[in-house]
Amino acid sequence: MKINGLWILTAFVEYNYLYFNNELPTPEFGIMHGCRTLGYFSVQRDAPIGLTEKIEISDFYDYTEEEFRDVLVHEMVHYYLYYTGEDTRIRHGKAFKRMATWLNNEYDLNITKYIDISHMKACDDAPWLSRILFRYFYAA
Secondary structure (H helix, E strand, O other): OOOOHHHHHHHHHHHHHHHHOOOOOOOEEEEEOOOOOOEEEEEEEEOOOEEEEEEEEEOOEOOOHHHHHHHHHHHHHHHHHHHOOOOOOOOOOHHHHHHHHHHHHHHOOOOOOOOOOOOOOEOOOOOHHHHHHHHHHOOO
């Protein structure tokens, strides 16, 4: 699956409904191109506007639907914990582990602290040098 901003937005709306009771406001979305970080949630303080929440997903991989879901929901857990004030430092601490375990048990997801990328396939249109370096350093 080749991701884009519309795909991320559509999935965010669906997962927000399914797993977060529509509690999360829609953040900004971005696409990353690297192979080491699959997803990222960040908060930027923009004076005088306030705060801007952003979820970014890497387009380096040819995700299965389950892999993409798990990456996006992982970032949404960070967002939820930040939004509710449970974890404003955005870590993989006790609150993250508790919520990930609950989601995994309740909805049969696979939300983990880190995702094993050794079995994942790079997208065919990922930059050729990145694909070579990925295979050399990360692939089994």
